[in-house]
Amino acid sequence: MDEKCTKLWQKLSTALKPQVSADTFKRWFSGLELVDATEESLTFQVPNNIYQFWIESNHMAAFQAAIVKALGGPRQVNFSSPAGTQSAIDLEEMGVAKELRIESDRQTKTATTLLGLNPRNTFESFVVGPNNEIAHAASLAVAQSPARTYNPLFIYGGVGLGKTHLMQAIGQYVWTKKKTSKVMYLSSELFINEFIDAIQHSNLVKFRKRYRQADLLLIDDIQFLGGKERSQEEFFHTFNTLFDGHKQIVLSSDRPASEIANLEHRLVSRFEWGLTAELQPPAVETRMAILRKKARILQIKLNDDVFEFLANRIRTNVRRLEGALMRVASFASLSGKELTQEVIEHLLKDILQEEARSSVTIEQIQKRVAAHFDVRLADMTSKRRPANIAFPRQIAMYLARELTKASLNEIGEAFGGRDHGTVLHACKLVKKRMHEQDSIRQTISFIDSSLQR
Amino acid sequence: MKFSVTKEKLLEGLQQVQNVVSTRTTLPILSNVLLQANGNEVHVTTTDLDVGVRGSFEAQVEKEGATTLPARRLFNIVRELPSSEIQVDIDGKNTASIRSGQSFFKILGLPEEEFPPLPKFENAKSVTIPQKALRDGLRKTSYAISTDETRYVLNGVLFSFKENKLTLVATDGRRLAMLDIELEFPRSHEADIIVPTKAVTELQRLLTDDGDVKVSVGSGQIAFDLNKTLLVSKLIEGNYPNYKQVIPSEAKERVTLERETFLNSLRRVSLLASDKSNSIKLNFTKNNIDITANTPEVGEAKEALPVTYKGREFSIAFNPEFLMAPLRNLTEDEVFLDLIDEMSPGVLKIQTPFLYVLMPMRISA
Numbered sequence: 001m002d003e004k005c006t007k008l009w010q011k012l013s014t015a016l017k018p019q020v021s022a023d024t025f026k027r028w029f030s031g032l033e034l035v036d037a038t039e040e041s042l043t044f045q046v047p048n049n050i051y052q053f054w055i056e057s058n059h060m061a062a063f064q065a066a067i068v069k070a071l072g073g074p075r076q077v078n079f080s081s082p083a084g085t086q087s088a089i090d091l092e093e094m095g096v097a098k099e100l101r102i103e104s105d106r107q108t109k110t111a112t113t114l115l116g117l118n119p120r121n122t123f124e125s126f127v128v129g130p131n132n133e134i135a136h137a138a139s140l141a142v143a144q145s146p147a148r149t150y151n152p153l154f155i156y157g158g159v160g161l162g163k164t165h166l167m168q169a170i171g172q173y174v175w176t177k178k179k180t181s182k183v184m185y186l187s188s189e190l191f192i193n194e195f196i197d198a199i200q201h202s203n204l205v206k207f208r209k210r211y212r213q214a215d216l217l218l219i220d221d222i223q224f225l226g227g228k229e230r231s232q233e234e235f236f237h238t239f240n241t242l243f244d245g246h247k248q249i250v251l252s253s254d255r256p257a258s259e260i261a262n263l264e265h266r267l268v269s270r271f272e273w274g275l276t277a278e279l280q281p282p283a284v285e286t287r288m289a290i291l292r293k294k295a296r297i298l299q300i301k302l303n304d305d306v307f308e309f310l311a312n313r314i315r316t317n318v319r320r321l322e323g324a325l326m327r328v329a330s331f332a333s334l335s336g337k338e339l340t341q342e343v344i345e346h347l348l349k350d351i352l353q354e355e356a357r358s359s360v361t362i363e364q365i366q367k368r369v370a371a372h373f374d375v376r377l378a379d380m381t382s383k384r385r386p387a388n389i390a391f392p393r394q395i396a397m398y399l400a401r402e403l404t405k406a407s408l409n410e411i412g413e414a415f416g417g418r419d420h421g422t423v424l425h426a427c428k429l430v431k432k433r434m435h436e437q438d439s440i441r442q443t444i445s446f447i448d449s450s451l452q453r
Numbered sequence: 454m455k456f457s458v459t460k461e462k463l464l465e466g467l468q469q470v471q472n473v474v475s476t477r478t479t480l481p482i483l484s485n486v487l488l489q490a491n492g493n494e495v496h497v498t499t500t501d502l503d504v505g506v507r508g509s510f511e512a513q514v515e516k517e518g519a520t521t522l523p524a525r526r527l528f529n530i531v532r533e534l535p536s537s538e539i540q541v542d543i544d545g546k547n548t549a550s551i552r553s554g555q556s557f558f559k560i561l562g563l564p565e566e567e568f569p570p571l572p573k574f575e576n577a578k579s580v581t582i583p584q585k586a587l588r589d590g591l592r593k594t595s596y597a598i599s600t601d602e603t604r605y606v607l608n609g610v611l612f613s614f615k616e617n618k619l620t621l622v623a624t625d626g627r628r629l630a631m632l633d634i635e636l637e638f639p640r641s642h643e644a645d646i647i648v649p650t651k652a653v654t655e656l657q658r659l660l661t662d663d664g665d666v667k668v669s670v671g672s673g674q675i676a677f678d679l680n681k682t683l684l685v686s687k688l689i690e691g692n693y694p695n696y697k698q699v700i701p702s703e704a705k706e707r708v709t710l711e712r713e714t715f716l717n718s719l720r721r722v723s724l725l726a727s728d729k730s731n732s733i734k735l736n737f738t739k740n741n742i743d744i745t746a747n748t749p750e751v752g753e754a755k756e757a758l759p760v761t762y763k764g765r766e767f768s769i770a771f772n773p774e775f776l777m778a779p780l781r782n783l784t785e786d787e788v789f790l791d792l793i794d795e796m797s798p799g800v801l802k803i804q805t806p807f808l809y810v811l812m813p814m815r816i817s818a
Contacts, residue, residue, distance in 0.1 A: 020796065021793075021794060021796035023701065023793065023797050048694060048695050049692075050694030050695050050698050050699065053624075053626040053694060054626060057626030057812070058812045061815070200479060201479075202476065
């Protein structure tokens with residue numbers, strides 16, 4: 001790595017020298033040391049912070065030009081002070097008035113990590129499938145020509161399906177293409193907190209200025225604005241200012257705008273103004289692709305049947321899928337044991353159970369209960385009601401109530417067109433019997449766990 | 454507490470302190486002024502917890518005591534009072550009755566105990582500086598303070614006490630102003646401290662041309678004792694960057710300029726510098742500088758300035774505002790501009806130890 005950095009720095013120096021005067025080079029750039037280089041960023045160690053201040057203020061354009069020339073593309077430039085001064089600064093920061101510190105902390109953070117965007121979240125690392133095609137295409141279109149195509153872009157979808165990934169990808173795409181553009185990425189919660197802070201210290205003007213100057217405003221989890229009336233009003237004006245100024249706005253939420261509780265109509269209608277794109281849970285092929293890509297990035301080597309197993313069993317959530325992959329991979333590398341199906345199942349017990357919980361169907365329950373009590377499946381839906389059939393049927397109804405999201409009516413329908421009262425009665429009865437007889441409780445929990453496996 | 458005072462004295466007393474009054478509404482007591490009457494004086498104090506000022510005015514005190522009253526409101530009332538004689542009477546519930554001529558005001562205050570006391574400076578290291586020198590020094594440097602809150606160590610003026618010299622430095626990363634004041638103090642008093650902008654601004658208002666100011670540095674705090682008034686402030690904690698790095702070592706060309714003439718020319722030409730590029734160009738030729746500015750689709754301006762110059766012919770561009778700021782704040786008739794080439798920083802100097810480093814702008818071909 002060190003050698004690579006030295007070489008890179010030499011290359012960069014050669015490109016930089018014609019861009020700045022000899023004195024400037026000697027004074028400001030000869031003291032730099034390249035300590036880390038990635039595809040996205042370069043980190044330089046500076047003798048002390050005046051180097052950073054002065055280079056950032058005066059020589060950044062020349063520096064970036066040299067980077068493009070030497071490395072073929074722009075990089076984010078970070079500076080770090082030597083360890084000694086760093087810790088001194090940390091100590092100093094402790095003493096600074098609280099507000100000032102929070103403020104400056106937040107700002108330095110955004111400055112160095114590119115506005116809090118995770119460099120991993122780019123369009124390249126996003127796996128496109130039929131479930132997210134539209135959202136991806138719309139995001140890319142927005143990133144390529146902000147405020148020209150879809151404004152605002154409203155992305156919604158469940159937990160862990162890539163809303164944040166897409167938003168951050170837009171932010172980074174725009175920022176890398178044009179360094180001068182003001183990209184702001186934040187969660188609606190942060191927006192609300194800053195708004196409250198601004199009211200408290202009566203610097204609303206500054207707050208407004210901050211947001212209304214953005215060229216690209218990305219707000220994550222906008223649903224949290226629901227019920228916050230003043231924040232909504234403030235956001236409404238921010239939205240209008242940006243929209244009228246032809247600035248791009250991208251919003252994400254876990255549900256469609258019209259379903260966000262306590263959100264003013266004028267906001268809802270504005271959110272639906274541009275393009276609304278939904279993210280759906282990925283299909284099994286997409287899940288495979290995601291796993292493969294993730295494994296490549298993390299440099300994990302696993303058998304195809306492991307991928308297949310994971311892709312088949314974990315359906316709802318990409319984040320969970322990646323977590324499971326990490327868990328399996330780290331187990332494999334730590335223990336060195338072979339990954340059999342049983343090992344993986346044991347390893348991912350909790351995840352798989354969670355997954356199963358949401359995917360049990362009434363049919364499965366009926367089958368399993370019928371098999372357990374040795375009655376015919378047809379008896380589950382028949383009108384006959386001797387005790388040896390009626391009780392298993394009631395247990396099945398109870399389990400359907402507990403394990404599926406079906407309503408009383410739907411359950412009754414699935415059990416041969418019974419009405420919801422019957423189902424309710426069955427649930428009550430089973431609960432009562434479970435309470436009274438341990439053996440019944442055990443039987444039911446056995447069926448329950450066998451269903452969820 | 455009860456006292457009578459002339460309108461002028463009271464106004465003067467309040468004016469010393471009222472700029473500091475906090476605009477934060479979270480702590481109501483901070484928008485109040487503390488009044489303490491004893492002997493034949495009334496002390497007035499305000500603070501926003503970062504900066505505090507204490508002044509006084511002469512009054513006929515009939516009954517000693519202390520209270521706090523809303524500073525802005527009190528000031529506005531006093532300013533409008535019709536007659537010169539004012540009587541202030543405060544009851545046990547911190548309600549003030551103000552009488553003047555036919556007018557009568559009653560305003561509600563808060564108890565003295567709620568007012569945060571100014572920090573004490575016992576065992577602090579003190580240095581005495583002539584007020585005039587410090588005022589002059591701050592005027593010539595403070596305009597270069599950075600307003601960028603992310604670089605909070607630059608949001609103030611560096612007071613560097615070293616080798617019998619007080620060096621004042623301010624920079625915002627594009628320009629740097631520095632000035633030395635000769636002083637005598639023991640070696641043990643050497644220190645580098647950063648005084649925040651607000652304290653610097655207030656201090657400049659309070660400093661006069663006569664007398665001395667006693668500067669005491671405590672832990673994280675500084676006090677400026679101006680005899681009648683006292684200003685205390687928190688210091689900016691952090692290391693001021695190594696500013697010496699910025700100063701060019703040698704100069705190739707030097708040109709002597711009449712400050713006011715140069716400033717006036719710049720001011721005229723800068724009218725046509727656009728907000729966007731915001732630069733003006735200085736073209737050096739033999740015994741002449743052409744100052745030009747042009748904005749596409751607006752127009753251009755040009756002014757020739759005869760000077761004594763025998764060096765190389767070249768052009769350099771600066772941000773006009775950054776070039777005019779020191780010229781406005783200096784008092785000398787003559788200034789020197791030292792340059793190396795079109796890409797290296799320019800340095801503005803005067804006869805006394807002062808310098809101003811300014812980065813050039815890129816000249817687009």
